[in-house]
Amino acid sequence: MAETLVPSQVYRKYFVPLESNPEVFTELVHRLGVHESLEFEDVLSLDDPDLLSFLPRPVYALILVFPTAVDYDEKIREDNSKYEKDDSHEAESTVLYFKQTINNACGLYAILHAVCNGEARLWLAPNSTLDNIRQNALCSSVEETALALEDNEELERAYAEASQQGDTEAPVDPEQEVDHHYICFVKSHKNGHLYQLDGDRRQSIDLGPVPIIEDVLSDRCLDVIRGMIADEGGNMNFSLMALVHPGL
Template identity: 55%
Template sequence: MTDLKPSVYRKHFIPLESNPVVFTKLIHRLGVPPSLAFTDVYSLDDPDLLAMISRPTSALILVFPTSLQYEQNKAADEMKRDNYAGQGAEEDVIWFKQTINNACGLYGVLHCVSNGKTASSITPSSTLSNLLAKCIPVSPQARALVLEEDEELEKAYTTAATEGDSAVPENPEDEVDFHYVAFIKSTKNGHLYLMDGDRKGPVDLELPLTESDDLLSEPVLEVVRKFIQMEGGENLNFSLMALGPSQNDDDD
């Protein structure tokens, strides 16, 4: 799930199951309103299956198996980039460096709900609202510590991690072979971003989106298709979840 050395991690979480119900319950506990929810995306090409998803879609989470090819591609990309140092309200996006082992699902969630139009719908004084108030003004390094030390966030996550259908690992320090990344649209510059806490910072994909383009618009779908193909697209273990209007406000 990550190429960071175990010594980097100060905390270890049980991995989150790739399940839109689990993800939806988690964001509601954190302070996202019931009007928003995650749902599975079953096809990137079939218009009938895509039409089943409530729009507009504000973010995507892609889940995929890690591999040597993926790690090599990522390392090559990261060699060209500097460590991100953004902080404050002027940031184009809000990014979190992953320092909690096996918690890439949590970082994917945070990237989805802290950016785009979803961020403006967060319930005031909620766990997420309070977290962002502490995180936005500080450096990525300080943000990482805020996340590690937030007891309400850990409690909500731990509950979600034990609610899925999959067996929970006995040891949270055991590595898993899948990873989560998010795709979001910046409300500042309108660009599409790849958000991955295992990288040096947010990745501006330099794709400007129009006001009417959501995260299931054709330009975004093409980016996701290429990402999957580059990382071994024939593997059926790839899955995609979309964040958008809830079809059922009773998910909690």
């Protein structure tokens, strides 16, 4: 019997994609409630110790943007079909996951994953847009949270302005498909495990424990990213940003 795949995602809302630009991402998270001492910076190398040493530590989260092959959507559906659907955010959950239901807004979901998990969550201003999103998500189902994000006007306004920033001209049509995708890596403050978070997937991916003295920019995480590049035949059309606190 042929395997039944999860149906393709049907969207009721479309956003213009964000440019992979640390300044754009930083300005957006500051407007939404992240303390101004945190910012995104480019990771210039996965292997050069000297270039990696320029990054302030600790690294709270990594956001990776990578090229999506023609069969990417099918691969995601196949991967999703292997997991049981779990729509709950229980209090003891080790990581907060946001399901993507706004097309082309994968950069936004990567930001949500980056700032609502791990130690970065401690830098959200009380009652800010992001803090309210996080608090509501903790006591809501994945589906309820997804619908709330679609209807969040403050979030949409801030995102719309950010999508027009950067060095490249933004697409005119928000329904225009793009060939890149954002995902996020965080370290859970609950169990110290590294997680890969992608709003297109059914759930987070537990990549295993990270030593307590290491942050997200660990060998384990870098090995995963190197593997993704290798799977694309060495395609270097990848970009990586780190969420850091330069003043520490």
